[in-house]
Amino acid sequence: MTDQGRGSPQDAADAGDTRTSGAGPGNSGAGADSGGAGPGSGGAGSIEGHYIVCGGNSLAHRLVLELTEQYEVPVVAVVPDRSREHGPAIAQLPGVAAVLEYSTLTGEALDAAGVDRARGIALMDGTDQENIHAALAAENRNHGVRIVLRIFNQRLGEHLEKLLPNCAALSASATAAPAFANGALGRPHSVEVGGRHLYVAYDEDIHSNQLCLVADRIDPQDLSQLRLLPDTGGRAADFIRIAERFGSGEGPIELGRPDVAPAREPGGLAALQPLDAEPALRQPFGKRVKWWLLDSLKYFTNTRLRVILITAFAAIVVGAAVLYYRTQHPPGLGWTLYSTLLDAAGAAQPDLPTDQALGDPWARAAQVLITFCGITFVPLVTAIAVEALASGRRGLPRPPGSRTRDHVIVVGLGNVGTRVATLVHGTGLPVVCLERDPNARGIAAARALGIPVLIGEGPLEAQLKQARVKHARAVAAVTSDDAANLEAALEARAVRPEVRIVVRLFDDDFAHHVYATLGNVASRSVSYLAAPAFAAALMGREVLGTLSVFRHVLLVAELTVEEGSALEGRNTGDLEASGGVRVVAVRLHRRADAYQWNFADRSRRLVPGDHIVVAATRAGLARIIQ
Structure with missing residues (x-):
């Protein structure tokens, strides 16, 4: 199974969220912006030490933003069409050294982008086979280049990483799908670290075992006020702020007390907390x-x-x-x-x-x-x-029946929808899928698991009723079309007002209006969740996972202190002083198997062999790994 199908509109990109923006189809053909030359005239010119991003989808767009804004490195973009999808938006981004147009990623395109002088290349478009072919071609031209490619078949990606040690094969849908699945299930999206599951808790769900404050001034009606990892005067300041927000000043913290006014902090709070195990959801x-x-x-x-x-x-x-x-x-x-x-x-x-x-x-x-x-x-x-x-035999289609209750409806069986349906099915809860394209690859995958799939171009309201939305616990609308996802959310809400809804939206302003207008709705963007992990991998770092704080992203990464690196000789206080970073655990080189959560000795200097687990914003992680 490839990462991008040829016949399914739902599989337009692994990052999804693909939009047509800017110029129309009648715009110019091959060429580059003022910062670079066209395909036949030297390409990236004399640029050296740059990063190449290949692709015209939303994931490529977000990745270029990450590299130029957070890491401040020169970027050469190679897009299949400058007049379609995210090509026009990429061409207008400040900090992009050159934008080249090639319909296929050939050796000529790699040479024009200066792959022999580049520090890294990211392959964000095309099928698994095309991306692997381009990765091998880039490795042949520059043995030291860092390669990051988007791939759907994760098993194939593991083999490729063994073949090319300087390569990272990631799947955007696999990175983002857990956030959609857990949002639909109503349980916290978590990242596993050292046998614990780290997740973000809000307001009255914050307990005394919280690791750090991750956001304040949270107002779902106006998300522009939200501050991610606000500056603090030390580790104790996080606990003091929560105590002031919820406590009475005497005795232990008492959460959710009606007599405690939240006047000291405008809006709510969010904190990072650990779970020993994720809660079971299987039906009785x-x-x-x-x-x-x-x-x-x-x-x-x-x-x-x-x-x-x-x-x-x-x-x-x-x-x-x-x-x-x-x-x-x-x-x-x-x-x-x-x-x-x-x-x-x-x-x-x-x-x-x-x-x-x-x-x-x-x-x-x-x-x-x-x-x-x-x-x-x-x-x-x-x-x-x-x-x-x-009926236990694989592949037999079954319509939703009476036992389909307290289930999750997944609208759209693209790459993301297929993974979301698989994750929810793995919890033991019933799943029903809706798909308009009868040729979508995800249909066969869902039926192989015994998941009912409703196919057709009929009214969405009728399909949702056939999927027994009146008995559903949640609806996850994860097509590549914002309007279609919002339509599914509104139709489901009309039939059952209390149903939980998770929608996939690319446009941030659109998502803010949805939050302000509809209650009990969670919005996620695949490219926004996945791009930071791809950018960190391109810079040679590994992100364990991403946590959503409404439309913001918190990265959880485990960093190794290497000799001569920027981390050597610094302590946790130094790392957190620059802002946007919280050190939540430390693994000392002499006890590499033991995670010490909320490491008390903040003055101890890091030495080679130490490992630190950080919760960081995109900008914060970029500062400490450069």
Whole structure:
């Protein structure tokens, strides 16, 4: 499976969020902006030590922004079409040294971009095969170049990283999908570090074991006030601020007290907290059995036949009661059940002791009743059991049934939607997918997991009702179209106002209006979540994960102190003084297997072999790893 499908509009890019912006299709063809030359005239010219970003989708756009604004490095962009998708926006970004246009990433394009003089190259567009081919071509031209490529097949990416030691193969959909899935499930999106799951908690959910304050002045109606990792006067200042916000000044922190006014801080707070394990979400066994029985019964029968079956079952129960009370010297409940089942199956007279023979006329009549009712009831029960076993086979499509309750509806089966559906399915909760394109690759993947998929161009309202949105816990709209995602959110809200909604939106202003207008809505951008990890990988660093604070991104990274690096000789106080960084854990070189959370010795200088876990903004991480 490739990262970008050729036939599916949902798979327009792994980062998704692809938009047509700026100039129309009639704009100029090959060429470069004033900072560079066209494909046939020298390309990047004499630029050296630069970074090359190849692609015209939103992930490439965000990555160029990360490199120019956060890391302040020269960038040469290679786009397939300067007049489409994000090509016009990339060409207008300040700090871009050159913008080249090549429909395919050939050796000529790499030479024009100056790959032999570049420090790194990022391959953000094309299929897995095309990106791997370009990565090998770049490695042949510059053995020391840092290569980061977007790939959907993560297993293939692992093999490529072993083949090219200076290469990182990442998937934007895999990076961003957990944020969408956890948003739909209503549980905190977390990043695993040292056996703990770090997540962001808000206001009354903040506990005394919090690691650091990550945001304040949170107002969902006006997200421009939010401050990510605000400056503090030391580690204690975070705890003092939370105590002032929620506490009474006496005794322990008391969260959510109605008599404590939040006047000291405009808006809410968010803090980084650890979990030993993520909460289980699997439905109770009793509910699953009940809904399975209802679903199977409805699958095989219509209303009239169900009335007959219920009547037959009731008659069998009455017959069993007559056998129990009218048999001479009642043999007990076990013998009664044994006799009833054999009679219902049409079997011969069950073995009974001679002194307990069925000589009572009422008992004989009950046997006849049970036998004739069993002729109707037992075959259908057998068919239901056989169908239940057969439905476990992979790839059999099933429509949503009665057991589809408390489920998550995923709208759009592109790369992101497929991963979101897979993650939710892995928790044990039911999933229903909606997809308009019958050729989307994600359809086969979802059906292979036994997930119902509804396909068609019909009204979205009708499809959501067929997906049983009135019984759903959440709707995740993750297509590559902002308008389609918002339509799905509004249609779902119209049917069930309390349903939780997660929408994929690229435009920040649009997302702010959604937050201010709709309650119980979470907005995520795939490219905004994934671009910082790609930028850090291009700079030779590894980001463990990203955490969403509304539309902002908090990076969690584990950095190794190397000899001669910028981290050597600095302490945690020095790292946090510049702002945008919190050191949440330290692994000393002499105890590399032990994470020391909230490391107390803030004056200790870092030495080669130490590891630090930081929670940082994009700008903060860029400052400490350059």
